[in-house]
Amino acid sequence: MSAVAAPSVYAGGASVIAVGVLLAEFGMFRQALLRDQVRLYAAQSALISVLAVLVAAARHLPELYVLGALSAGLKVVIVPLVLRRLLRGIGRTGGQDGAGRDGAGAAADAGPGWTDIAGSGSLSVASTVLLAIAVAAFGFFAVGALDIHSPVLPPIALSISVSVSLVAFVLMIMRRDVASQAIGFLALENGISLTALVVAAGMPLILEVAFLFDLLVAVVVFELLIRVHHGRADSLSTAGLTRLRG
Amino acid sequence: MLVVILLLLAAPFAAALVSLRAPARVTQAVTAVTGVGCFALVLALVPAASQHDLAYLSYLRIDAVSVVFLLATSFLYAAVAVYSIGYLARSRDADPGFARYSRRLYAGLNLFAWTMLAAPMMSNLALLWIAVEVTTVISALLVAIEDTDGAAEAAWKYILIASAGLGLALLATIFAYYAGAQVLGAHYDLSFAPLLQAGGRLPHTPVRLAFGLAVLGFGTKMGLVPMHTWLPDAHSEAPTPVSALLSGSLLAVSFYAILRYYQVAVAALGPRFPRDVLLAFGVASLLLAALYLFDQRDVKRLLAYSSVEHMGILAIGVSFGAPIALAGVLLHVLAHAAAKGNAFMGAGVLVRKFGGKRISAIGGGLDLLPWSGPLFGIAVLALCAMPPFGIFRSEFEIVQGGLAASSNAAAAVLIVLVTVAFLGLSITVNRMLLAPRPGGQAAGGAAALTRGEPSTWMVVPVVAGVAALLVLGVHPPAELTGLLARAVHQLGAAA
Numbered sequence: 001m002s003a004v005a006a007p008s009v010y011a012g013g014a015s016v017i018a019v020g021v022l023l024a025e026f027g028m029f030r031q032a033l034l035r036d037q038v039r040l041y042a043a044q045s046a047l048i049s050v051l052a053v054l055v056a057a058a059r060h061l062p063e064l065y066v067l068g069a070l071s072a073g074l075k076v077v078i079v080p081l082v083l084r085r086l087l088r089g090i091g092r093t094g095g096q097d098g099a100g101r102d103g104a105g106a107a108a109d110a111g112p113g114w115t116d117i118a119g120s121g122s123l124s125v126a127s128t129v130l131l132a133i134a135v136a137a138f139g140f141f142a143v144g145a146l147d148i149h150s151p152v153l154p155p156i157a158l159s160i161s162v163s164v165s166l167v168a169f170v171l172m173i174m175r176r177d178v179a180s181q182a183i184g185f186l187a188l189e190n191g192i193s194l195t196a197l198v199v200a201a202g203m204p205l206i207l208e209v210a211f212l213f214d215l216l217v218a219v220v221v222f223e224l225l226i227r228v229h230h231g232r233a234d235s236l237s238t239a240g241l242t243r244l245r246g
Numbered sequence: 247m248l249v250v251i252l253l254l255l256a257a258p259f260a261a262a263l264v265s266l267r268a269p270a271r272v273t274q275a276v277t278a279v280t281g282v283g284c285f286a287l288v289l290a291l292v293p294a295a296s297q298h299d300l301a302y303l304s305y306l307r308i309d310a311v312s313v314v315f316l317l318a319t320s321f322l323y324a325a326v327a328v329y330s331i332g333y334l335a336r337s338r339d340a341d342p343g344f345a346r347y348s349r350r351l352y353a354g355l356n357l358f359a360w361t362m363l364a365a366p367m368m369s370n371l372a373l374l375w376i377a378v379e380v381t382t383v384i385s386a387l388l389v390a391i392e393d394t395d396g397a398a399e400a401a402w403k404y405i406l407i408a409s410a411g412l413g414l415a416l417l418a419t420i421f422a423y424y425a426g427a428q429v430l431g432a433h434y435d436l437s438f439a440p441l442l443q444a445g446g447r448l449p450h451t452p453v454r455l456a457f458g459l460a461v462l463g464f465g466t467k468m469g470l471v472p473m474h475t476w477l478p479d480a481h482s483e484a485p486t487p488v489s490a491l492l493s494g495s496l497l498a499v500s501f502y503a504i505l506r507y508y509q510v511a512v513a514a515l516g517p518r519f520p521r522d523v524l525l526a527f528g529v530a531s532l533l534l535a536a537l538y539l540f541d542q543r544d545v546k547r548l549l550a551y552s553s554v555e556h557m558g559i560l561a562i563g564v565s566f567g568a569p570i571a572l573a574g575v576l577l578h579v580l581a582h583a584a585a586k587g588n589a590f591m592g593a594g595v596l597v598r599k600f601g602g603k604r605i606s607a608i609g610g611g612l613d614l615l616p617w618s619g620p621l622f623g624i625a626v627l628a629l630c631a632m633p634p635f636g637i638f639r640s641e642f643e644i645v646q647g648g649l650a651a652s653s654n655a656a657a658a659v660l661i662v663l664v665t666v667a668f669l670g671l672s673i674t675v676n677r678m679l680l681a682p683r684p685g686g687q688a689a690g691g692a693a694a695l696t697r698g699e700p701s702t703w704m705v706v707p708v709v710a711g712v713a714a715l716l717v718l719g720v721h722p723p724a725e726l727t728g729l730l731a732r733a734v735h736q737l738g739a740a741a
Contacts (some may be wrong), residue, residue: 147451148424151432165417172410181406188413195417199424199452202432207372211416214376218409221383225401228390232398241399244479246541 010058011154017051018153018160021194022136025167025187029129034179038083041183044190045075048197055201059152063205064197071193074212079186079219086223087179090230123174132170136163152201161198165191177236178229182222189215247294248302251367254287254316258323258360265352270345273352274331280356281327284363285320288313296728299439307369307439310733314576315366315502318583319495321714323359325707326487329591330355332703333487333598347391351485354388358491365499372436374503375412375419378467381496382408389484389492400476400483407476411466418459418507425452425514438506445513453514460507461523467500469554470561471531481550482603486594489546493553493590494583501560501579508564509737517567525565525656531558532663539670544603545593548674549586552629555667556582562660563644564737571647572734574640581636581718585628588711591704592622596678598700605674609683614695619679621708626675628715630668636718 007015024044031037049072056064123131139162150158168191172184196203196211226236233240261280265273294300295313308316334348341347361384365377382405390401422441426434429444441448466473481489504524511520535555542548556578563575595618600608612619628635631642641664648657683695699705717723722730 146455147449148421148455151427165413169410172406178402185406185409185413188410192413192416192420196420200420200427202427202434203372203420203423204433204435207370207436210372210376214379217380218383221386221405222409225386225390225398225405228398229402232395238402241402243396244399244403244483246478246538246543246547 007154010054014051014054014153015156015160017047017054018157018194020047021051021190022160022164022167025164025171025191026129026132028171028183028187029132029174030125034087034177034183035084037180037183038080038087041083041186041190042076042080044187045079046072048190048193049076051194052197055152055197059201061152061201063208064201066205067208070209070212074216075186075190078216082219082223083179083183086226089227090236128170128174131174132167135166135170139163139166148199150198150201153198158195158198161191161194163191164194167191176238178226178238179236181238182226185222186219247291247300250287250290251300251302251306251308254284254320254363255360255367257284257287258356258363262353262356262360265349265356270334270348273348274334277327277352277356278324278331281320281324281359284359285317285324288316288320291316292725292729296725296732301369301439304437305369305373306367307437308367309736310729311502311505311576311736312366313729314579314733315498316363318498318580319359319362319366321580322491322494322583322587323363325587325591325711326355326490328707329490329594329704330487332701332705333485333594335701335703350391351388351487354384354391355487355491358384358388358488359495362491362495362499366502369438370436371419371422371438371441371506374438374506375415378415378464378500378503379409379412381499382412382467385480385484385488385492385496388488389480391488392483392485394483396479397483400479404476404480407473408467411463411473413463414459414466415463415503418456418463421452421456421459422507422510425449425456428452438510441510442513448510448514450515453511454519457507457511457515457520458523461504461527464500464503464507465527468497468504469500469531469557470527471534471554471558474531474534474554477554478547478550481553481590482544482546486546486590486597489549489594490587490590493549494587497553497557498579498583501557505564505737521565521567524561525653528558528561528563528565529656529659529663531555531561532660532667533558536663536667536670539667539674542674543605545596545605545608545678546590546603548605548671549589549593552589552667552671553582553586555664556586556629559641559644559660559664562656563647566644566648566651566653566656567738568647568651569734569738570650571644572737573730574643574647576730576733577636577643577718577722578640581628581640581715584711584714584718585625585635585637588625588708588715589622589629591708591711592618592625595700595704596622598704599695600683605678606684608678609681611679614683614697615699616697617699617705618708621705621712623675623679624712625708626671628712630671631664634719635715637715639719639722 024040027040028037049068052064052068140159143159143162168188172181257280261276264276295310299309301307361381368374386401386405423436425448426441428449429447469477508520531554535551538551563571597603631637645657
């Protein structure tokens with residue numbers, strides 16, 4: 001896999017999928033509706049599952065088939081379902097008592113666009129994307145300079161996976177509604193899964209399964225707390241979360 | 247010993263299941279018995295763990311370092327289990343939702359204690375991460391349990407910040423696997439002991455990455471500045487028994503995780519890099535927390551910043567690296583658990599008595615609360631490292647270790663900042679305990695409070711905590727010194 005020779009089909013395909021994961025994350029920046037963001041998250045997770053299966057086939061690591069299937073089941077099907085159910089439930093209650101809501105800080109889900117995403121108050125979408133590109137580039141080159149070689153995937157995949165994680169932080173920081181922040185966290189988890197696939201493909205399956213189970217628990221708790229937040233603030237916006245300071 | 251360990255793992259979980267079904271009185275009794283029983287079980291582990299490491303069933307491994315953290319957690323679990331009986335006593339009659347609230351609080355408390363007891367028993371860095379992550383999700387639910395705007399806000403900030411932090415800690419785990427797999431082969435399962443043995447053969451870059459990410463990630467949960475922002479919110483908005491567990495045990499468990507990575511990093515890279523990292527975070531935490539202590543209006547936030555301060559002291563203590571400093575650090579974990587648990591439980595009584603957390607509304611506590619007033623005062627003095635309590639001994643040892651390691655500047659900074667923190671904490675607490683209650687007389691009969699304790703159950707565990715602090719400060723028992731000596735050897739052996 002030297003820099004001069006053309007990459008093999010496997011290496012090229014794997015890199016393309018890794019880039020796809022990163023692009024899906026950038027796609028999340030421009031989505032205006034939560035529903036679309038959940039869809040992008042599912043697509044991103046699907047890409048990672050495909051990559052797991054690809055590595056399993058090319059490198060003869062049968063455990064990764066199981067991991068790919070489990071992670072697809074959880075992250076492409078179950079988690080998006082949980083999130084959609086949550087958004088539907090919130091949309092219903094939000095629609096009913098939306099009229100009596102006071103306007104302060106509740107702009108995020110006013111009117112029929114109840115799942116509008118509240119972007120950063122200080123940066124436009126374009127500036128946010130520029131910031132994310134800068135962060136991604138930093139991660140990409142910083143990790144490229146490290147002396148860490150993946151046993152199964154081309155080195156570029158590690159750089160991309162770290163970029164995915166860093167961009168997820170931008171996503172979490174720049175969004176001002178609880179559901180998008182939760183999706184930012186899930187995207188971070190996807191970035192970490194990708195990193196795990198690159199540098200720790202041989203990790204025992206039982207641990208990987210435990211990580212996935214843990215993700216499921218976390219998602220359920222996130223969902224509960226989003227409901228709590230929505231129940232109190234009658235909005236997904238975090239603009240009102242300024243009581244505790246000092 | 248295996249029976250003891252399995253009981254420790256099973257009992258709190260069983261108590262949580264009971265809490266979901268049984269009536270409130272049964273739950274209270276079961277939880278109190280389980281809490282005290284767990285503490286007794288951990289005490290039973292001490293003699294064996296001071297002799298040799300206990301490893302069972304390939305996933306359980308308990309050495310002297312783990313037992314120190316188990317002691318801290320189980321002591322607070324017992325204290326909080328008893329305290330909760332009094333904490334919930336008043337709302338029982340008044341509130342129609344009491345049964346539901348009590349069920350959720352007790353189930354959560356038991357599960358929370360269960361995960362925190364499980365974390366130090368794991369033989370495996372991946373399982374350790376999972377245990378810490380589960381403590382996060384359970385404690386986030388416990389923070390949200392009070393049905394207020396503040397609690398919802400604190401719980402959201404907590405789960406988001408802590409989960410993001412633990413994401414970094416997961417990356418640390420993955421890089422630790424990568425480092426281990428280079429030496430131990432692809433089927434390496436992230437067990438801690440072989441990683442430590444591989445020591446100097448581990449590749450440097452991934453170990454460096456793993457340690458840095460672990461300090462950032464677990465440090466978020468430990469409350470190191472600048473990742474501490476969730477901590478004052480969560481501690482102040484959670485119910486008092488939960489605040490005590492958060493501060494005394496949860497932060498300690500996260501520190502335990504950092505210590506494990508510290509051991510690996512020292513074995514692979516030598517002491518320089520890990521100590522510098524911890525020193526930087528420690529001084530930042532201590533500095534910021536000491537300054538914030540001066541300007542607090544909420545008694546539980548005051549104690550939360552004091553926790554940040556003490557976590558900074560722990561990080562600085564480890565960075566000194568001298569054996570006496572490490573002994574001080576481990577003793578500090580125990581003493582801080584007892585003192586901070588006491589302070590939160592005492593503050594809980596003050597809050598109950600004066601009907602709010604605002605410091606300005608609290609005054610004359612010493613007169614109005616014949617037991618809890620003085621006990622709260624003692625707890626705060628103990629937190630400020632007054633002799634003859636445990637924190638005095640531990641901080642003294644840490645400073646001594648700093649001088650022994652010729653980190654004179656850092657030791658001096660430590661002393662100055664601890665003194666600043668002492669000023670901030672004691673000025674505020676004096677006002678609450680000694681100064682007359684603001685507006686208490688003027689408001690007339692309705693606002694006048696009668697002298698007396700809300701509940702005996704809220705006093706008993708605090709008295710036990712003072713006893714523990716005295717034992718740790720005046721004359722630690724030989725078994726404990728033996729345990730600490732072995733733990734220090736394990737932490738320092740690689741250095």
